Amino acid sequence: MAKVKDFLDEHSPFRINPLDIDDIDQNKLWVHYDPEADSIVIYITGVPVRAVSVHLGNDTYLKVDPKSGDIVGFHIEAWERNFTPAHPEIQSVWGQMKPYREPALDWNHLLRMLALWVIFVFKSDQALNQTLQPA
């Protein structure tokens, strides 16, 4: 079966502004995990905002403001199927967190902590460094 990459140009037409992750306010992390879609969405803006998911590779996307080019969040598909197995430390923490899923009071706090970790994983990925570091 043919794949999308056989027909379409993979390069994004988007201009993406550099992001210094040290500027991210931990208290403004908004995180949601959808178990059916097996996807996790992280906004660094406090609340979800209009954004385009710009594909980075594998199952990861940056959420980008289409007007300004600013990075406003992160989006990971196949979270349990592919992403956490590729990051065993996160998989271990996720496995301990899951029984406490909503409506546990600490769930949102745990998710925000996990999200911060995920953002640092993004940063440590060499493929992302050029995008996430200040010019």
Place this chain on the structure above:
Amino acid sequence: MENPDIITVDPNDEYKEYYYAQGVVADSPDLYLKVCVLFKQDIGRVLTAFDVDTPKPDENILWQK
């Protein structure tokens, strides 16, 4: 979405299909709206939808215009 440009299937889950339509996102004609649909017993249910810059390269094409 009534008129997709590309329909793909998840390379790891044959029951998840993705419908892409270009030109339906306000003020951003180059973007695609991606609608994720889970099929169970021939009944499809929308899981999520979001704007993307391009269809995901590793998805398998079921149909395209």
